[in-house]
Amino acid sequence: MALFNFTDLSSLSDVELTVYRFVVNNPEKVVYMRVRDIANQTHVANSSVMRFIHKLGFGSFPEFKAYLKNINQTVATRHIFTFVNQNNFLPDIENKIRLVADLLYQSDNIPLLGIGNSASTAMYAARILALLGFNAFPITDPFYPLNKQLENTSNNTILCFSVSGETEELIEQLNYCTKRPDNQVVAITSNPTSTIANISKYVLAYKEQKQRLFKYCDLSSQIPAMYIVEALAQVLISKNQDLTNENKAQQ
Incomplete structure (x- = not known):
């Protein structure tokens, strides 16, 4: 064994x-x-x-x-100077990123879920979105009562980061949250057929070989997920600039 x-x-x-x-x-x-x-x-x-x-x-x-x-x-x-390129993503990734960016742009609250290595990605993404003016916050505790926190809110988009898409604690969180129609989930995962992907409204999938050392040491790269975060940020920055230009034109 x-x-x-x-x-x-x-x-x-x-x-x-x-x-x-x-x-x-x-x-x-x-x-x-x-x-x-x-x-x-x-x-x-x-x-x-x-x-x-x-x-x-x-x-x-x-x-x-x-x-x-x-x-x-x-x-x-492995992964010695192996850089991310278009082959790490599905052909429709750019269209889906624009759809998700529209969803985020209209959202009142954006919790970002991730545990383990994905927690760092969730925190980074939350900071970027907060800098852009969104009410975004990371949830890295798998037992955090997110469903209770969102109970009296509306128009929430939950971004969930999971390489495998099968993290049991995240699945349990999302199952509670998706019972309310005001909560929508976007999965960022390397497994587009996973349980978390099936729970989600949109799936931003990437190709990355899952790697583990001694079972509990996850060496799977977070770089493709970071690329997706950066792409979402660029679309949202563009939207903010368009809105600013429109307001100036009306003055």
């Missing part, structure tokens, strides 16, 4: 968890270590290290190290 697919951490003893944390935090070092080196670093017995390795599903220590070496090399060689 691959290390990053090991989900039953509760089956590990305290000693095995110590070894697990050391390996997860030092994969590039472990590939050059011996069993007794790992045991010394984690202050456990050699036999405890081997029990941990067997519990993960590896038949031997060399097999375990070979897997780690392959993972390290794969991570090190």
Whole structure:
């Protein structure tokens, strides 16, 4: 079994968890270590290290190290000067961005949801929208009572950032919020057929390979999502300029 697919951490003893944390935090070092080196670093017995390795599903220590070496090399060689281009987006992305920009322009409130790495993107997008004069605010706590906050409001557009589109906490939030017709959802995701995409009125999809190291370390790039945020901002800036010019012309 691959290390990053090991989900039953509760089956590990305290000693095995110590070894697990050391390996997860030092994969590039472990590939050059011996069993007794790992045991010394984690202050456990050699036999405890081997029990941990067997519990993960590896038949031997060399097999375990070979897997780690392959993972390290794969991570090190991905996304080196691989820049985002038109191939990262679906053909209709520009039309959808204009539609979503129109929706945002008319919205009274714009909550932006995202957790994990997507939380940073949500915060960045909220700041940009706030600078443009919109009542935009990030929600990065998956248990934040957003539905209650929006209870007495109207004309809300929720921007949801999720690489997988299957984040359970976000799905639960959106299911509550979409029970009211005043709340509309826009998904920014790499999975246009995901649960979050299906909940949403519009989907701004991009192509990005999901990458994880040791299951919980998400290495998926946020750059395509940032491109979409910047594109939305440019359309909204243009709308503000058009409105300013129109007002000047009427004076």
